[in-house]
Amino acid sequence: MQGIFDELRSLLIASAQKCNADCISLSGGLDSTILAFCTQKKNMKSFSIIAKNFPSSDLLYAQLAAKTINLKLIVFQVEINDLLLAIGETIRILQVFNPIEIRNNVVIYLVLKNAKNQGCKKIITGDGADELFAGYNFFQRMTSDELEKDLKRIWQVMHFPSKAISNHLGISICTPFLDADMIKFAKKIPADLKVKEENGIKFGKWILRKAFENDLPKSIIWRKKTAMQDGSGTSGLTSFLDNMVEQTEFEEKAKKYEKEEKVKILSKESLYYYEIFRKYCNAPFALNDMSIRCPVCNFGMAKKSHFCHMCGSFPI
Numbered sequence: 001m002q003g004i005f006d007e008l009r010s011l012l013i014a015s016a017q018k019c020n021a022d023c024i025s026l027s028g029g030l031d032s033t034i035l036a037f038c039t040q041k042k043n044m045k046s047f048s049i050i051a052k053n054f055p056s057s058d059l060l061y062a063q064l065a066a067k068t069i070n071l072k073l074i075v076f077q078v079e080i081n082d083l084l085l086a087i088g089e090t091i092r093i094l095q096v097f098n099p100i101e102i103r104n105n106v107v108i109y110l111v112l113k114n115a116k117n118q119g120c121k122k123i124i125t126g127d128g129a130d131e132l133f134a135g136y137n138f139f140q141r142m143t144s145d146e147l148e149k150d151l152k153r154i155w156q157v158m159h160f161p162s163k164a165i166s167n168h169l170g171i172s173i174c175t176p177f178l179d180a181d182m183i184k185f186a187k188k189i190p191a192d193l194k195v196k197e198e199n200g201i202k203f204g205k206w207i208l209r210k211a212f213e214n215d216l217p218k219s220i221i222w223r224k225k226t227a228m229q230d231g232s233g234t235s236g237l238t239s240f241l242d243n244m245v246e247q248t249e250f251e252e253k254a255k256k257y258e259k260e261e262k263v264k265i266l267s268k269e270s271l272y273y274y275e276i277f278r279k280y281c282n283a284p285f286a287l288n289d290m291s292i293r294c295p296v297c298n299f300g301m302a303k304k305s306h307f308c309h310m311c312g313s314f315p316i
Contacts, residue, residue, distance in 0.1 A: 005211040013038045015182050016124065019174035023120040026073065027231050028061025030205060031126030033220050036069050036174055045072050045120060049110045054236025057226060062217050068217055076114050078137040086110050088276050093168045093279050094161050097273040098300040098312035101238055105161045116171040127160040128177035132186035133205040134163060134194035137225050140202045147191040157305045167293035195314045241269040283308050
């Protein structure tokens with residue numbers, strides 16, 4: 001077992017150092033903290049985004065990670081008005097109105113934008129770790145055979161919006177988990193080493209945690225998977241936007257969009273995002289001519305996808 005841990009460590013350290021980046025997006029989660037350790041660059045800046053008006057969990061973990069690795073941590077506490085402006089830009093770049101994708105990727109947008117404003121040229125992110133090492137919480141409910149099958153499906157359809165955001169902002173992005181050698185190695189690791197019990201608790205990314213458990217604080221290594229929107233606090237946008245939109249307005253507009261644009265608007269938050277989306281794009285049904293359509297928004301979908309990136313419907 002130690003041999004596979006050592007190989008994983010060596011590959012990831014080599015991949016992270018090959019980036020030659022000058023900063024890193026550091027949430028204090030498992031993936032970003034491991035990458036920060038792997039770079040072994042003590043003068044590297046690290047950035048964390050916190051939504052000032054909403055509950056968040058990342059700040060203490062990011063501070064602990066930066067202190068452990070001896071990195072300079074710059075925390076941006078974002079006001080609601082700045083968050084709403086960033087949402088508009090995120091939707092314009094990604095051209096989706098999917099609430100989960102927007103709440104997560106507005107964090108990426110703000111990290112990359114602020115990193116560039118700080119003079120950084122290339123930033124490291126943890127893209128790919130959850131997809132390659134079974135980090136998402138729903139994987140824990142699967143048998144090993146089911147997990148193996150679903151991972152292979154996900155590898156065929158996985159996409160990373162950070163690439164589009166970085167291109168738009170003009171800052172380079174480096175993703176060590178998505179290095180070709182790292183991907184090849186990760187795909188060979190058995191499913192039962194990706195999701196496994198530790199002290200009676202089932203964890204995703206188990207092998208990644210074990211490979212670095214002697215290098216980093218236990219509270220980070222065994223931190224439960226937290227979505228970016230929860231760690232940063234942007235999940236609070238749901239209730240905030242629900243309070244912004246009157247119920248009668250929501251019902252009238254939802255009925256109108258379903259009739260005229262073949263889109264079912266399922267929440268006030270979705271309505272807010274959809275109206276921004278329509279400033280830049282046609283209705284989803286008119287954007288492509290793929291045969292498989294999302295039953296909620298009528299957007300064309302890849303054959304093996306169970307998730308609509310346009311509106312967020314799952315499972316399909």
